[in-house]
Amino acid sequence: MIDFEPHYRRVEQLIYAWARAIDEDRVEHIAELLLDDGRYTVKSRFNHDRGLPLAVIDAQSAAQLRDRILSMRKANVYQPQHYRHMLSGVHIASGDDNTFEVTHNFLIVRTMDLSGDMKIFATGQCHDLIVLTPEGAKFKERLFLFDSRVVETLMVIPL
Amino acid sequence: MCPLDHPLNTPPKPQTAPTSAPGASLARAWPKEGFTRAPYWVYLDSQTYANEQTHIFRGAHWHYVGLEVEVPNPGDYKTTYIGEQSVVLTRADDHSLNVVVNRCAHRGNMVCREPFGKAKKLYCVYHAWSFTLKGDLSHAAFSQGLRGEGGLPKDFALGDHGLQKCRVATLCGLVFATFSDKTPPLEEWLGEVAVGIKRVLNRPLKVLGYDTQRIHANWKTYHENPRDSYHANILHTFYGTFGLSRMSQESGMVLDQAGRHVYFYTKAGTEKKSADYEATTSQLRSHNDGLKLEDSSILGWKDEFGDGVSVQILSTYPGFVLHQIAHSLATRQICPKGVGQTDLVWTYFGFADDDEAMTQKRLVQTNLAGSAGMVSVEDAAVCEMMQHAMADAQVGESFIEMGGKDLDIQGSSKLSERAIRNFWHHYKEDMGL
Numbered sequence: 168m169i170d171f172e173p174h175y176r177r178v179e180q181l182i183y184a185w186a187r188a189i190d191e192d193r194v195e196h197i198a199e200l201l202l203d204d205g206r207y208t209v210k211s212r213f214n215h216d217r218g219l220p221l222a223v224i225d226a227q228s229a230a231q232l233r234d235r236i237l238s239m240r241k242a243n244v245y246q247p248q249h250y251r252h253m254l255s256g257v258h259i260a261s262g263d264d265n266t267f268e269v270t271h272n273f274l275i276v277r278t279m280d281l282s283g284d285m286k287i288f289a290t291g292q293c294h295d296l297i298v299l300t301p302e303g304a305k306f307k308e309r310l311f312l313f314d315s316r317v318v319e320t321l322m323v324i325p326l
Numbered sequence: 327m328c329p330l331d332h333p334l335n336t337p338p339k340p341q342t343a344p345t346s347a348p349g350a351s352l353a354r355a356w357p358k359e360g361f362t363r364a365p366y367w368v369y370l371d372s373q374t375y376a377n378e379q380t381h382i383f384r385g386a387h388w389h390y391v392g393l394e395v396e397v398p399n400p401g402d403y404k405t406t407y408i409g410e411q412s413v414v415l416t417r418a419d420d421h422s423l424n425v426v427v428n429r430c431a432h433r434g435n436m437v438c439r440e441p442f443g444k445a446k447k448l449y450c451v452y453h454a455w456s457f458t459l460k461g462d463l464s465h466a467a468f469s470q471g472l473r474g475e476g477g478l479p480k481d482f483a484l485g486d487h488g489l490q491k492c493r494v495a496t497l498c499g500l501v502f503a504t505f506s507d508k509t510p511p512l513e514e515w516l517g518e519v520a521v522g523i524k525r526v527l528n529r530p531l532k533v534l535g536y537d538t539q540r541i542h543a544n545w546k547t548y549h550e551n552p553r554d555s556y557h558a559n560i561l562h563t564f565y566g567t568f569g570l571s572r573m574s575q576e577s578g579m580v581l582d583q584a585g586r587h588v589y590f591y592t593k594a595g596t597e598k599k600s601a602d603y604e605a606t607t608s609q610l611r612s613h614n615d616g617l618k619l620e621d622s623s624i625l626g627w628k629d630e631f632g633d634g635v636s637v638q639i640l641s642t643y644p645g646f647v648l649h650q651i652a653h654s655l656a657t658r659q660i661c662p663k664g665v666g667q668t669d670l671v672w673t674y675f676g677f678a679d680d681d682e683a684m685t686q687k688r689l690v691q692t693n694l695a696g697s698a699g700m701v702s703v704e705d706a707a708v709c710e711m712m713q714h715a716m717a718d719a720q721v722g723e724s725f726i727e728m729g730g731k732d733l734d735i736q737g738s739s740k741l742s743e744r745a746i747r748n749f750w751h752h753y754k755e756d757m758g759l
Contacts, residue, residue, distance in 0.1 A: 209698065214535040217442070220689055221535020221674050223698040227690070230620040235693070235700060241617050242563035244704040246711065282714075316441070317540045317669065318697035321706045 171259040171267065178269055178297055179257050181304040186252035186273075189324060194236050197325065200306055201229045202298070207309045209326055212291060213316035223322060235325065245323045247280035250288065265299040266307070273311065275326060277319070289313045289326060356759050361750040362731050363723040369544040369712075370719035374757070375665045381756045382644050383409025383662075386509040388495060388502035388516075390646040390659050391415050391425055393673060395499065395531050401444045401459065406671075407661045408503060413492065414438050414448065415501060418459040423496065425503035426461035426489040437489070448489065461489035498527035500648075500657070517582025522589035522640040525631060526650050530678040534689060537672040537696040543709035545645060545662035546753075548670060551705050552641045552649075552658075553749055555579060555590045555740035556728050561708065563617070564694070564701040576634075577740050585733055585748035589640035589648075590740060594627060596634070624690055627652040641745075643752060651701065653684070654691040666713060670706075672696050726750070 181200065188196035201207055209224040226232035257271040270292055277288035291313035298307050311326045354371075357363035368374055383389065389408045396404050397417040404415045405428055412428035414437065430437050430450040437450045437457070447464065448457040454467035463484045471477025492503035495512035497520065502512055513520050541548055551557070555577075559565055576596035581588045619625070627636055630653060640648040645660030655676065661669040672695070676688045694701040716722065729742025733751055753759075 211537070213441070217535075219533065219535035220685075221537065221692060222689070223537055223692070223696055225690065225693060228621060231624065231693075234619045234621055234624075237617065237619070238564060238700045243700065244561060245707045316536065317538045319540050320542065320710060321539070321703045322698040323703050 169263060171262065174259060174267060175257070177299075177304050178259060178267055181297060181306070182254060182257060182269070182271060182293075182295070185306070185309075186254055189326075190249070190251055192249075194239070194324065195233070198229045198233045198236065201232060201309070202300075202305050202307050203229050205229055205305070205307050205309075207232050207306070207325070209311045209313070209322070211316055212312050212314050215312050223318060224325065232325070239323050239325075243323050245321060248324070249278050249280070250324055250326075251276045251278070267295075267297045269295040269297055271295075273326070286319060288319050289315070289322075291315075356754065357723050361733070361747045361754065362726050364546075364726065364750055365723045366716040366719035366721070368759075369546060369716060370665055372665055375544075375662075377757055378662075379409045379411075381758070382753075383411070384505040385756055386504070386506040387643060387756075388504050388509060388512055389644075390500060390642070390657065391503050392501050393499055393531055393533065393657070393675065394423065394496060394501055395533055395675075395678075396442070396673075397423065399444075401446060402442075403438060403445060403448075403459070404442050405438050405440065406659070408492070408505070409662060412436065413503065414489075415503075416448070416459040422460070423494050423501055424460045425492040425494050425501075426457075427492075429489070430455055431457075431463060431487040431489055432466070457489050461491050463487045463489075498523055499531050500527065516587060516642065517584060518580055519582045519587040519589055519640065519642065522580065522591070522638060523648060525633070525635075526638065526648065526655065528631075531675045532678045532680065532685075534674040534676055534685070534692075537674070537692075539670040539672065539697040539706055541668045541670060541706045541709050542666060543668060543706075543713035544665055545660050545668040547709040547712050548668050548705070549641070549645055549660055550746050550749060551709065552639050552647050553588055553745040554743065555745070556743055557708075558590075558740070561704050562702050579740060579742065579745065581745060581748060584752075585745075586643040586752050587641060588745035588748070589638055591635045592637040592740075593634040594636035624693060625652065626687070643749065649695065651695055652691050653687045654695050655688065656695065668709070 185197050185200050188194060207226040208222045210222040214221050226235055253274040255272045257269065260268045260270055262268055273293055274290040275288045276285055278285045291311060294310040294312065295306055296308040297304055357365055391406050391408065391413065392404050392415050397415055400417050400419045400421060402417045406413060406415060413425050414428045416424045418424055428437050430452065432450065432453055432455050435450050435452040437448050448459065455463060456465040457463055466478065468476060469478045492505055493509065494501065494503050497512055500523065509515065574597045575592050575594065577590065577592040579588060579590050636652060638650040647658035649656050656672050656674045659671040661671060663669055674692060676685050726743045726746050729739065729744050733744065733748050
């Protein structure tokens with residue numbers, strides 16, 4: 168029975184680093200936290216519970232995630248906005264010496280720059296596969312499962 | 327400096343004088359130009375919204391409620407909406423498709439609470455009134471009373487108290503419903519636009535999943551959008567830069583004879599260069615040569631339907647879209663939620679006989695569409711910005727003259743707002759405006 172206690176800090180810090188990069192508008196950094204062959208998926212609980220494969224975002228490599236971020240910066244049109252991640256309940260469910268299956272809760276508030284309106288944009292549970300590499304902890308997989316069947320307006324900044 | 331001279335103040339444009347009688351409300355008059363204008367009050371006025379529920383959503387039109395494969399077996403049901411009204415699509419024991427109002431005939435409780443389910447009957451929890459999958463009332467608890475007391479009157483007839491039923495029609499696996507007896511048969515109502523449906527939905531389907539996009543704008547701002555071929559290659563940078571759809575490609579627009587519905591198609595790889603194209607595109611933000619994908623495999627497309635069409639966007643009045651964007655296939659259903667909100671339900675599908683590689687291709691290309699779609703996420707943003715900018719909507723109107731001032735075809739160029747003019751023409755007829 169593996170003792171995960173020594174690994175909590177490292178796992179938590181990786182999860183926070185991803186969220187902090189997005190909230191501080193350093194979105195490009197999250198692709199550095201994903202393995203080159205890692206996968207980043209955002210999907211509704213509505214589909215997941217029914218065994219349906221459809222995701223709203225499915226980047227199947229760090230390159231595809233970088234492409235999405237490039238599209239966000241250069242191509243897409245959307246009202247100026249910011250996210251603020253509130254994360255809790257980090258739990259290492261299973262794993263071995265250097266790979267961990269981790270879950271945590273997320274709640275993202277989106278603030279619109281023009282109106283100042285604040286809204287709960289997304290909430291749910293994230294399922295991560297985190298690996299320890301010589302460069303530190305990285306994500307092999309991130310699966311954001313959001314509770315609502317609905318996306319508010321659009322999702323152009325990754326979660 | 328006088329405020330009017332300030333560079334941020336533009337001089338006021340002369341407004342069209344109202345022709346209504348003195349004392350009459352300014353807000354309800356349609357501009358005299360007719361369907362080349364849409365007055366902004368139409369997007370915000372609550373009485374108009376209520377009238378739309380009556381004249382359009384309960385009117386003589388077919389409303390998309392789902393795919394046959396969403397309710398494949400007897401007992402399967404799906405709850406959805408026609409306008410604001412919750413309805414249930416069921417597959418009855420005789421395999422027929424039925425659409426009934428999701429409101430108990432007794433006191434108005436919601437009968438089905440789940441988005442999807444399987445049941446032998448439609449059972450209202452409040453007083454145990456029980457309906458068949460076709461909506462007929464089969465049992466009401468204690469209808470005979472108890473120990474000689476209570477119960478329903480002698481003149482109570484089960485047959486008079488079923489769930490309200492819609493007429494149902496299907497085409498190529500799409501299910502439509504209508505509240506009106508006056509609605510013509512579905513294929514007749516679709517006219518020539520049925521061709522666009524048949525070309526894509528040529529064999530049994532398989533659902534891949536759902537995405538509901540909650541847009542804080544009036545439903546009509548969204549419905550106009552896929553009818554608007556003018557914007558596609560301007561607003562959506564992703565299309566143009568990667569050759570998925572460019573104004574210079576071979577393309578066309580098809581409306582039905584009556585002009586209610588429309589589809590646009592584009593053929594990738596058919597770019598023709600011309601001097602005016604080069605001049606315009608150098609101005610457009612769409613042609614951003616700094617934009618290169620690291621992994622362009624997401625855009626891979628093979629001519630799946632054998633006719634060279636890489637993108638087809640098909641809209642039916644008042645709120646349905648069928649899209650083919652490369653290998654991504656989906657329906658979109660507009661569910662209005664009050665004057666200022668639209669829930670847009672995207673149902674993505676493939677074919678039952680798709681191999682795993684094709685299914686994966688379709689799923690990956692979902693990254694291009696929907697709520698987080700790299701190609702067209704802007705549509706929701708412009709709808710909300712329009713809603714915001716029209717403010718109280720007492721003043722002002724849309725100008726819809728691209729491609730002419732008429733309803734009739736002037737070629738099949740996508741540089742035309744003909745399909746939007748046709749929408750307002752039918753809207754005004756339905757609404758008596």
